[in-house]
Amino acid sequence: MADSVQLALISQIFEQYDLSGDIIGCTHLTNGHINETYHIRLADRQQSRSFVLQKINSYVFQEPAKVMNNIQAITRYLNKRKNSRDCGIISFLSSCDGQNYVVQGNDFWRLCPYIENSTAYETAADPAILENAGYAFGHFQEMLADMPMGELVDTIPGFHDTPARLDALFRAVAADLQGRAASVYPEIDFFTRHRQMAGTLAELQQQGVLPLRVTHNDTKCNNILMDSQTASPLCVIDLDTVMPGLPMHDFGDAVRFAANRGAEDETDPRKVGLDWNKYEAFTRGYMRAAKNFLTPAEIDNMALGAAVITIELASRFLADHLNGDKYFRIHREGHNLDRARSQIWLADDMIGQLDQMQAVVRRYAGI
DSSP: OHHHHHHHHHHHTTEEEEEEEEEEEEEEOOOOSSEEEEEEEOOOOSSEEEEEEEEOTTTTOOOOHHHHHHHHHHHHHHHHHOSSOSSSSSOOOOOOOOSSSEETTTEEEEEEEOOTTTTTTTSOHHHHHHHHHHHHHHHHHHEEEEEEOGGOOOSSSSTTTHHHHHHHHHHHHHHOOOOOOGGGGHHHHHHHHHHHTTTHHHHHHHTSSSSSSOOOOOGGGEEEETTOOOOOOOOOOOOOOOOOOOOOHHHHHHHHHHSSSOOTTOOOOGGGGHHHHHHHHHHHHHHHHTTSSOHHHHHHHHHHEEEEEEEEEHHHHHHHHHHHSSSOOOOOHHHHHHHHHHHHHHHHHHHTTHHHHHHHHHHHTTO
């Protein structure tokens, strides 16, 4: 149970919603890394209900109202659609003033129903779970495929601007603030050799070949709630980074995270590489949902998205290592360099197999 100060604050927040009952349970959830989250139980004479209350991290999301306005926009858009949805999105309650959040002091809070009998998988060894994850993220994009981009704003400007990320890396190399550049020449050479390829998606988007669509931008398995018994997807959560983007980035980041044989900070290159069973399972689920709205150009660049997003993250890890580990939290000396190398090894493995990866995409797209 939360302490008396927390309970008093939470009670004040609940007073801004049209909800009856008393708080009979309050548990601080610690599995998230960004926002502060509580599981709240509310009861009156008729029923007991559970909710998730969350304080938005205003350091990471410096304009929380824009984050919530994006979520409100996609929620309203989906509510207008007539088709049934077998996997939706998390829905936040409206406060008494009609917003999907409340402000208490300087903090932004939001409230949603607690979904019983659900689970979120931190990792997925079972290909069936990965297939369901692929379907959920593909279905998320399919539901929002025709939404006008003017209704959304960039909550993190330049988040997947790969050329800008690589520019930042090479500025860090030139500055060499910690005197570390000389020890990472092989890694720098990797980015030099693949710099042009890494900018392909951005260039195609600027040329109008690849359209901007609603993207999730944090497509890890644990951002899907699945049925605890059947593992069927129930809803997509963690919508803070929803904004205009490229489907290839969402697809690619999911593959990068879930279909790597090794850990994100693995130090043994022999353990890093694309797990083909996991890749095929995720692709099968994703394309089952997404193949009907994607353009031929999007399908043709889907596998490339996995390599590009892996290169992008590797560049961020290496830049942070060169700058003195200011952004990504480290747990050992050289941790960000280990992360960068692991992602470089994975990207290199993908680059060598792009044709085979793309063949899997095309097969499940029915091409």
